[in-house]
Amino acid sequence: MILTLARASLVRHRARTLLAMLGVAVSAAMLLDMVMLATGMRASFGSLLVAQGFQIRLAPKGTLPFDTDATIPDASDIIQQLMARRDVVAVSPVLGAQLHVEHGSASVSAAALGTIAAVQGDYKLLTGRAPTGDDEIAANDALLEAVGTKLGDTLRVAAGFDPQLRTFTGRRSLRVVGRVHFIYLSAGERALAIPLDALQSMEGPSRTNRVSLLMVRLRDSANVESARTGIEQSIHTVSAISTATAIEQVEARLSYFRQLAFILGSVSLAVGFLLVTTLVTVSVNERLGEIAVLRAIGVRRTSIVKQILIEGTAIMLVGAVVGLGLGLVTARYLNSILAAFPGLPEAISFFLFQPRDAWLSLGLLAVCGILAGIYPAWRGASRPIAHTLREEAVA
Amino acid sequence: MTEDGMLVSARDLRRDYVMAGAVVQAVRGVSLDVRTGEYVAIVGPSGCGKSTLLNMLGAIDAPSSGTLTIAGRRLNGLSDRDATWFRLRHIGFVFQRFYLMPVLTAIENVELPMAEAGQGKSARRSRARELLTYVGLGERLRHRPTELSGGEQQRVAIARALANKPELLLADEPTGELDARTGTEVIGLFEQLNRDGTTLIVVTHDEDLARAARRVVHMRDGVIVDEHHR
Amino acid sequence: MTAALLLRGALTFLFAAQSIDSLPPRHPPRSVAIDERLAQDYGIHVGDTIVIAPTPQGKGDTVIVDALVRRTRDPSEVARGAYRIRVHLDELQRLVGYGDRVERFAVGTRGTAGADSALTAIDDAAFGFHAYSSHEIAVESSTTFLVVSRFHRAIGVITIVASAIFLLCIMLLKVDERRRDVAALRLMGISRGTIVRSVVLESALIAVLGSIAGVALGAAVSAFVNWHYQRVYRTPLTFSLVTGQIVVIAVGLSVGLGIFAGLLAAQRLVRRPPLSLFGR
Numbered sequence: 001m002i003l004t005l006a007r008a009s010l011v012r013h014r015a016r017t018l019l020a021m022l023g024v025a026v027s028a029a030m031l032l033d034m035v036m037l038a039t040g041m042r043a044s045f046g047s048l049l050v051a052q053g054f055q056i057r058l059a060p061k062g063t064l065p066f067d068t069d070a071t072i073p074d075a076s077d078i079i080q081q082l083m084a085r086r087d088v089v090a091v092s093p094v095l096g097a098q099l100h101v102e103h104g105s106a107s108v109s110a111a112a113l114g115t116i117a118a119v120q121g122d123y124k125l126l127t128g129r130a131p132t133g134d135d136e137i138a139a140n141d142a143l144l145e146a147v148g149t150k151l152g153d154t155l156r157v158a159a160g161f162d163p164q165l166r167t168f169t170g171r172r173s174l175r176v177v178g179r180v181h182f183i184y185l186s187a188g189e190r191a192l193a194i195p196l197d198a199l200q201s202m203e204g205p206s207r208t209n210r211v212s213l214l215m216v217r218l219r220d221s222a223n224v225e226s227a228r229t230g231i232e233q234s235i236h237t238v239s240a241i242s243t244a245t246a247i248e249q250v251e252a253r254l255s256y257f258r259q260l261a262f263i264l265g266s267v268s269l270a271v272g273f274l275l276v277t278t279l280v281t282v283s284v285n286e287r288l289g290e291i292a293v294l295r296a297i298g299v300r301r302t303s304i305v306k307q308i309l310i311e312g313t314a315i316m317l318v319g320a321v322v323g324l325g326l327g328l329v330t331a332r333y334l335n336s337i338l339a340a341f342p343g344l345p346e347a348i349s350f351f352l353f354q355p356r357d358a359w360l361s362l363g364l365l366a367v368c369g370i371l372a373g374i375y376p377a378w379r380g381a382s383r384p385i386a387h388t389l390r391e392e393a394v395a
Numbered sequence: 396m397t398e399d400g401m402l403v404s405a406r407d408l409r410r411d412y413v414m415a416g417a418v419v420q421a422v423r424g425v426s427l428d429v430r431t432g433e434y435v436a437i438v439g440p441s442g443c444g445k446s447t448l449l450n451m452l453g454a455i456d457a458p459s460s461g462t463l464t465i466a467g468r469r470l471n472g473l474s475d476r477d478a479t480w481f482r483l484r485h486i487g488f489v490f491q492r493f494y495l496m497p498v499l500t501a502i503e504n505v506e507l508p509m510a511e512a513g514q515g516k517s518a519r520r521s522r523a524r525e526l527l528t529y530v531g532l533g534e535r536l537r538h539r540p541t542e543l544s545g546g547e548q549q550r551v552a553i554a555r556a557l558a559n560k561p562e563l564l565l566a567d568e569p570t571g572e573l574d575a576r577t578g579t580e581v582i583g584l585f586e587q588l589n590r591d592g593t594t595l596i597v598v599t600h601d602e603d604l605a606r607a608a609r610r611v612v613h614m615r616d617g618v619i620v621d622e623h624h625r
Numbered sequence: 626m627t628a629a630l631l632l633r634g635a636l637t638f639l640f641a642a643q644s645i646d647s648l649p650p651r652h653p654p655r656s657v658a659i660d661e662r663l664a665q666d667y668g669i670h671v672g673d674t675i676v677i678a679p680t681p682q683g684k685g686d687t688v689i690v691d692a693l694v695r696r697t698r699d700p701s702e703v704a705r706g707a708y709r710i711r712v713h714l715d716e717l718q719r720l721v722g723y724g725d726r727v728e729r730f731a732v733g734t735r736g737t738a739g740a741d742s743a744l745t746a747i748d749d750a751a752f753g754f755h756a757y758s759s760h761e762i763a764v765e766s767s768t769t770f771l772v773v774s775r776f777h778r779a780i781g782v783i784t785i786v787a788s789a790i791f792l793l794c795i796m797l798l799k800v801d802e803r804r805r806d807v808a809a810l811r812l813m814g815i816s817r818g819t820i821v822r823s824v825v826l827e828s829a830l831i832a833v834l835g836s837i838a839g840v841a842l843g844a845a846v847s848a849f850v851n852w853h854y855q856r857v858y859r860t861p862l863t864f865s866l867v868t869g870q871i872v873v874i875a876v877g878l879s880v881g882l883g884i885f886a887g888l889l890a891a892q893r894l895v896r897r898p899p900l901s902l903f904g905r
Contacts, residue, residue, distance in 0.1 A: 001503070001506060001507055001510030001511070002510075004499065004503060005496065005498065005499065005507075008496075008498030008499060009498055011498070012497070012498050013801075015797075015893075016797060016798060016801060019790075019793065019794045019797060020794055020798075022790055022794070023790050023791050023794040026786070026787040026790050026791070027787065027791075030783065030784075030787060061680075061681045062681075073680075236681055236682060237680065237681055252706075253706075255857075256854075260780075264780065264784075268787075271787070271791055274791075274795075275791055275794055275795065278794075278795050278798055278799075279794075279798055282798045282799065282801070282802045285802060286802065289494065290494070290496060290497075293490065293494035294496075294507075295455075295479065296453070296455050296482065296488050296490075296494075297482065297483070297487075297488060297507070297508050297555065297556070298479055298480070298481075298482040298483025298484070298486075298508055298511060298512075298559070299479070299483070299507070299508070299511045300476065300479050300480070300511065301475065301476075301479070303511060330783060333779065334776065334779055334780075337772065337775045337776045337779055338772060338776055340768075340772045340775075341768075341769060341772050342768045342769060342772075384456070385450075385455045385456070386447070386450040386455050386456040389455075389490070
């Protein structure tokens with residue numbers, strides 16, 4: 001009967017109920033977006049880092065991977081040292097550089113990653129094969145389109161440009177043997193993969209036996225943190241960064257978004273709370289006479305409060321469900337704005353939907369709905385019966 | 396019921412209100428006994444305290460002093476929770492303004508007290524139908540209060556008051572909002588209820604309703620000044 | 626102290642104040658200026674001697690800290706944790722083996738006209754160089770902040786839409802609460818127009834008062850945001866700015882929305898026959 005009364009009360013003022021639900025929906029959408037923003041980046045970045053199975057990254061001492069142009073010297077010795085460890089399964093060295101692809105009278109610059117095909121974790125092969133020979137490269141679609149070339153074609157690629165002689169240095173003819181997608185690069189960034197030796201040679205003596213990054217894959221049973229500490233202590237020219245540390249450091253740089261998410265999420269909840277409180281208060285004030293009569297005929301205070309709470313919670317929940325859909329749409333739009341961050345890997349999502357987020361938002365809103373309705377409901381149900389009936393008669 | 400067969404036993408009931416800083420003595424020492432099966436009308440000018448007395452008898456309002464026993468249960472000092480439960484099981488209340496739930500149908504309004512008392516759905520639906528038929532509204536079960544006339548609404552209110560088979564039925568100006576013809580119908584219903592064994596106490600200005608009662612209690616200025624039996 | 630150009634990312638700075646190099650300096654120590662945060666974090670003071678080296682535990686130069694440098698209001702530096710030091714150009718070139726090379730020149734000219742002609746002259750004369758105006762560089766390096774700006778704007782729009790809906794909800798509720806009063810007035814002969822005007826006036830008053838409170842709250846929050854983030858990132862950068870234009874827009878929007886919500890609610894109420902407002 002309480003449910004019947006609650007449902008009937010909501011239906012009695014349809015426009016008001018619908019508008020309140022709409023208000024809650026907007027609040028819920030905002031809340032969901034902020035929960036997604038607070039957790040999405042971490043989840044997205046974390047899954048990106050472990051996608052290829054490398055748990056530790058070694059960068060030049062004091063730097064983050066590819067944060068600077070610094071390189072790690074004596075790369076081959078370091079790789080040997082790492083492979084000698086029992087907990088290490090594979091090591092992937094990477095050298096980053098800027099190469100110039102000759103295109104008519106001009107050139108197109110592209111990011112180059114020097115890797116060892118057998119152990120690399122930087123790209124996924126789409127068609128063709130990974131480059132293994134000194135005269136082979138694999139390119140992404142952005143580069144292939146920019147230079148108007150395809151699989152099997154040969155490109156003239158240079159490592160540098162001498163401004164005084166106005167000539168390219170470290171030139172080679174390289175054949176495109178594969179079409180790839182680079183996991184960690186931003187959308188539209190032109191890039192190619194080339195065997196490590198070949199890139200080191202093209203770059204000249206300054207890059208001999210040097211790499212920008214070493215990615216380490218550990219055994220499944222290995223303890224990541226002790227491996228990381230052990231590596232950093234034994235190899236003094238590198239900083240060892242685990243996935244967890246990398247996530248923390250990136251999060252620290254983008255902590256602004258988490259804080260913004262927390263603030264806006266709290267504001268959304270507060271506004272939703274305010275809306276339901278106002279609705280319940282007005283609804284109760286209108287029905288003081290009815291409530292007094294219910295009490296007079298023997299309906300308990302708790303039953304009345306329960307009925308009013310059901311109304312408030314129903315508005316919250318229906319609004320929340322609608323808001324979830326709305327939130328997913330707005331999240332997509334907001335994500336598309338943030339995806340334009342320069343240098344941001346294409347695979348990173350600021351707003352990543354996880355079912356847990358939806359449950360969290362729903363739960364918060366349900367609790368909010370209950371809390372928002374409790375005080376006005378209890379107040380309305382606690383008024384002296386005779387006095388209220390008299391007042392309502394006069395009114 | 397008390398040992399001497401009294402359903403209602405009130406001794407020296409008083410009710411004081413504070414209004415605008417002044418104490419108003421609405422009921423000033425009323426003692427009243429009502430037997431099971433009696434039909435009592437309380438009459439008096441406006442402001443004499445008769446509705447206040449009825450509210451105390453219905454456990455809607457607590458007396459400032461005095462004792463009140465209904466159906467063998469002492470009502471003084473009852474907690475709100477216990478008073479509510481007592482009202483639900485032992486007292487039926489009919490108001491001047493009907494006070495039906497506008498969002499519920501006639502049958503749902505009558506079911507409401509039974510649902511609160513924990514009765515099962517089919518049992519309460521069956522009884523509600525029975526009660527509405529008793530009051531002559533067997534064909535109007537699914538109508539909402541706004542679709543019923545004043546007299547019909549009051550009859551639904553009477554059926555609701557009888558839902559949990561209360562020992563005592565209280566009515567505060569039950570014909571106050573009704574035209575003469577409809578009022579007569581309701582008076583007739585009360586007489587029938589009393590013939591069927593319901594104990595009634597009504598507060599009224601309506602002479603016809605007062606005449607229908609077996610015992611009339613006159614109040615003035617918060618005290619009983621006279622009473623007579625028909 | 627001569628300002629030197631910083632080699633972007635080329636120098637691995639290994640701070641060794643806790644282990645001052647025991648190698649005797651080859652020449653009298655040159656002076657450097659270090660990041661104020663570096664000084665705070667490692668307890669370095671002006672006059673202290675430190676060693677700077679291009680590689681960890683490599684050989685380096687002993688230098689004297691001559692000055693502490695505070696970060697500028699540069700948004701691109703905000704989230705960067707890296708410390709910075711300013712070194713004499715020739716010393717840095719020698720230390721990292723860069724030779725007689727730099728990454729860029731900054732050219733000061735006399736006025737805008739001077740800048741334009743200098744740009745053209747440099748582009749024509751220099752081999753393999755390209756000259757950019759400061760404005761072009763600023764635009765190029767602002768992409769990140771343009772993204773953040775767009776994001777903020779989107780959040781702002783969503784907030785305004787949400788606020789409008791909330792406002793409408795609440796105004797409708799509050800006005801609806803008084804429908805019996807309105808019904809009584811209408812039955813008495815008070816015109817619809819009078820009722821609408823009175824409700825709109827009331828909502829306008831609430832909107833104005835709310836806007837004043839909102840501006841005060843916004844200013845306080847803005848001050849707090851700046852205080853907090855300037856502390857967190859140790860920068861003099863202003864993160865939040867409340868300008869006259871922003872206040873005007875915000876107040877205009879909130880008052881406008883408030884009046885509109887009141888008008889809508891009032892219109893809805895006076896459209897219904899008075900008796901129906903009594904529930905009859």
